[in-house]
Amino acid sequence: MARTDVQLMMDVKAGDTASFELLLQKYRTPLVNFLYRMVRDTATAEDLAQEVFLRIYRARKDYFAGAKFTTWLFRIATNLALNSIRDNRHQRMEVSIDAPADEDEAPIQVPTREMRIDEHMIERDRAEFIRRTIQALPEKQRAAVLLHKYEEMDYGEIAKVLECSESALKSLLFRAYETLRIELAPLMAQQPVGNRAGEGRL
Amino acid sequence: MKCEDVSKELIAYLDRRANSAERMEVEEHLVSCAACRTRAEEFRKVWNVLDEMPVEEPSLGFDARIRQRIADEPRPGWFRWFVPQPRLALSMALLVALCVWVSRLPRDYPTTATIPAPVTEQQQYQVIENLGVLENYDVLSKFDALSELPVPAAPDKSKDDLKRDDTGGM
Numbered sequence: 369m370a371r372t373d374v375q376l377m378m379d380v381k382a383g384d385t386a387s388f389e390l391l392l393q394k395y396r397t398p399l400v401n402f403l404y405r406m407v408r409d410t411a412t413a414e415d416l417a418q419e420v421f422l423r424i425y426r427a428r429k430d431y432f433a434g435a436k437f438t439t440w441l442f443r444i445a446t447n448l449a450l451n452s453i454r455d456n457r458h459q460r461m462e463v464s465i466d467a468p469a470d471e472d473e474a475p476i477q478v479p480t481r482e483m484r485i486d487e488h489m490i491e492r493d494r495a496e497f498i499r500r501t502i503q504a505l506p507e508k509q510r511a512a513v514l515l516h517k518y519e520e521m522d523y524g525e526i527a528k529v530l531e532c533s534e535s536a537l538k539s540l541l542f543r544a545y546e547t548l549r550i551e552l553a554p555l556m557a558q559q560p561v562g563n564r565a566g567e568g569r570l
Numbered sequence: 571m572k573c574e575d576v577s578k579e580l581i582a583y584l585d586r587r588a589n590s591a592e593r594m595e596v597e598e599h600l601v602s603c604a605a606c607r608t609r610a611e612e613f614r615k616v617w618n619v620l621d622e623m624p625v626e627e628p629s630l631g632f633d634a635r636i637r638q639r640i641a642d643e644p645r646p647g648w649f650r651w652f653v654p655q656p657r658l659a660l661s662m663a664l665l666v667a668l669c670v671w672v673s674r675l676p677r678d679y680p681t682t683a684t685i686p687a688p689v690t691e692q693q694q695y696q697v698i699e700n701l702g703v704l705e706n707y708d709v710l711s712k713f714d715a716l717s718e719l720p721v722p723a724a725p726d727k728s729k730d731d732l733k734r735d736d737t738g739g740m
Contacts, residue, residue: 385640392636400628414632421636425643491622498623516585517620523587538578545581548620549612555622556615 373437381428405514406449408503416448443529446511501551509544571599
C-alpha cells in the first residue's frame with residue numbers, strides 16, 4: 369500500500385532520506401511547471417524549485433502530521449515566486465526605466481479571426497499564446513488559476529496557500545477566468561484537432 | 571439570485587465543488603439568465619484551452635543537483651548537545667547582565683564598609699557620645715550601680731504607701 373505524503377514526510381522527519389526521494393519524484397514536475405508559469409523563466413523556475421525542496425528538507429523536524437504536505441509545498445513555492453517576481457521587477461527598474469521592454473514583456477497580440485489563427489497557428493504557437501495570457505494576469509490571480517486548474521487543489525487549500533479567505537479566493541478566480549475568457553476568445557473559436565474529450569472538466 | 575451573486579459561485583458550480591444548495595441556486599439562475607449561461611459555457615471552453623499548455627519536464631541535472639545540495643547539508647552530531655540554542659543563550663546572557671546591573675546599584679542602608687572605623691581616642695569618644703542612651707557606657711554603668719542598691723525593707727514601704735495615700739488623696 370502506497371504511503372501518503374504525510375506518512376512520507378513523517379518518515380523524512382525520522383531520518384529516512386529515501387522517503388524524501390519519493391516526494392521529490394512525485395512533486396518535481398508539478399512544482400517546476402507551477403514556478404515556470406509563475407516566473408516566466410525556466411532557469412529561475414528550476415532554481416526556485418530546488419530552494420523549495422531544500423527548505424522542506426531543512427524544516428523536516430518542524431513538520432507535524434496535521435499539516436497537508438501540498439499546502440506547505442505550494443505555499444513556500446508561491447512565496448518564493450512572488451518574491452522573485454518582485455525582485456526581478458525592481459532589478460529591471462534599476463537598470464533603466466526607459467529601456468525598451470524585452471520580448472517577454474511585449475504586449476500580447478491577440479489574434480483576430482481575420483488572421484485565421486485556427487488554420488495557421490500550430491499547436492506550439494497556441495501553447496505560447498496561452499502561456500503569455502496566463503502570465504499577463506496579476507500575480508495572485510495567476511497563482512490562483514495555476515493551483516486551481518493544474519494542481520486541482522480545493523478552495524480551502526488554495527486559500528491557505530494564498531493566505532486569503534475562501535470567499536476572496538472565489539472572487540479572485542472569477543476575475544481571473546473572466547480575463548482569460550476574453551483574452552483567449554480567439555483560441556476558443558475553434559478547438560485544435562484531436563482535442564481531449566470530457567469538456568468542461570478540470 | 572442576481573448575476574453578481576452567481577459570478578462568485580459559478581466557478582465552484584462548474585468544477586463541481588459547490589454544495590447542493592449552491593448548485594441549485596446557480597442552476598435556477600442559469601435557466602433564466604442567458605448571459606450567465608453563455609459565460610458558463612465559455613468558462614468550460616477556457617478550461618479546455620488551458621489544457622493545451624504542455625507540461626515542462628525539469629532539466630536532466632535537476633535531481634542530481636538537489637541530491638548534492640541535501641548531501642552538503644550539515645548533519646546533526648553529538649557535539650550539538652553542547653551548542654546552546656540561540657534563544658536560550660540570549661536569555662542566559664540577559665539574565666547575567668541583569669544580575670550584574672542589580673548588584674552594582676547603590677544601597678539605601680549603610681554597611682560596615684561605608685562607615686569609617688574610628689582611629690584616635692578622641693574619635694572613639696565622639697562615637698560613644700553619639701550613641702543612643704541605652705548604648706551609652708555611662709548610663710549602663712549607672713544601671714549597674716542601681717542594681718547594687720540594698721532592697722528597702724517591707725514595713726518602710728507600707729509606711730511610705732500610707733503617707734502617699736494621705737497626701738495624694740486631695
